[in-house]
Amino acid sequence: MTDPRPRNVLVIGGGASGNAVTVLLRRAGTTVDLVEAQPDWNVLGSGITLQGNALRVLRELGVWDKVCKTGYAFDSVGLAAPDGRVFHVQQGIRTGGEDLPATAGMQRAQLQEILCEAVRASGASVRLGTTANELIQDGTGVTVRFSDGTEGRYDLVIAADGLNSATRAMIGISDKPEPTGMAIWRVATHRPEGVERSDLIYGGPCYIAGYCPTSQNTMYAYLVEANRDRTAIDPASYAEEMRRLAAGYGGVWPEIAASITDPAKVNYTWFHRLLVEGAWHRGRVVLIGDAAHACPPTLAQGAAMSLEDASVLAEMLSEEQDWRFLDALLTGFYERRIDRVRMVVEASVQLGQWQLDGVRNADMPGLMHRTMSVIKETP
DSSP states (O other): OOOOSOOEEEEEOOSHHHHHHHHHHHHTTOEEEEEESSTTOOOOOSEEEEEHHHHHHHHHTTOHHHHHHHSEEESEEEEEOTTSOEEEEEEOOOTTOTTSOSEEEEEHHHHHHHHHHHHHHHTOEEEESOOEEEEEEOSSOEEEEETTSOEEEESEEEEOOOTTOHHHHHTTOOOOOEEEEEEEEEEEEEOOTTOOSEEEEESTTSSEEEEEEOSSSEEEEEEEEEOOOGGGSOGGGHHHHHHHHHTTOOTTHHHHHHHOOOGGGEEEEEEEEEEOOSOSEETTEEEOGGGTEEOOTTSSOHHHHHHHHHHHHHHHHHSSOOGGGHHHHHHHHHHHHHHHHHHHHHHHHHHHHHHHTTOTTOOHHHHHHHHHHHHTSOO
């Protein structure tokens, strides 16, 4: 017997997974409130690489046409020497199905704008500059007290509040993200003529040097090195530091380096690993996306795993099930996701660790291919 009551959900966090689950639940007729801590509902960063399984969820959300028009799709990746010479071009695995490209690059801000528009159009209630400060659970729901002094009552709370999730700690899950030992410099810049895919360089001054086209006119470039004490790097020197690292590479890298002039446009972050073991929920509060798991971008699967979480959870919640027995449903969600997510997190970390350890005979292509072949299966 299904629960006849209207279903009322709070989503905490307006990033990719929070926005996606909001749109999908609204489509199923669920009342959704979304709160986002940032008053401008913006995201930091330069660009994002979206594999086919991420594109599959974006199509489910109804935004693929906009993503395709705004971003830059491609089906191969090049491997190059530090001097810029491309010595191998590998066809990408279409993890979203043969009717979607293997990869699409986008400017992060544009992807966020598209997703925010979809949330607005869904009819969800959105409050920016607002956090959930207290969660009081009982057998029938969750009372939430917000930073603006208001409170609400919900059947379910979905915490999509990112890597440093406050909700995760609030519900008693002690797992925290751990640095992997690597850091990445990213910059958004113009797309040099002839750049039509991602090219990766392993070696040279950095562990990885790469770039990804994000539109007909733009791309983002990145350099991966061992992490350093962030307090010892003056943000005013970010452009100078990235130019210094880029100087060791040929091909289009001199053109990229010359464009790196504004330190405010250079993003520096550490790689982290997180995988919450055991159920991702406590009572009627469930974690999704980076709040539950995160990995280095060595496979470009972080956003894809978060979007898949949103799709799978919304599917399970939208089925004709009685929400008075949410514990079994949320346990099932974890069981459906954990093996796939663990495989991605562990493979992403391993790819970086091999480089940190200087392992020269590591089967990086094999690990990538095996992982992406599994990811091609529908979650």
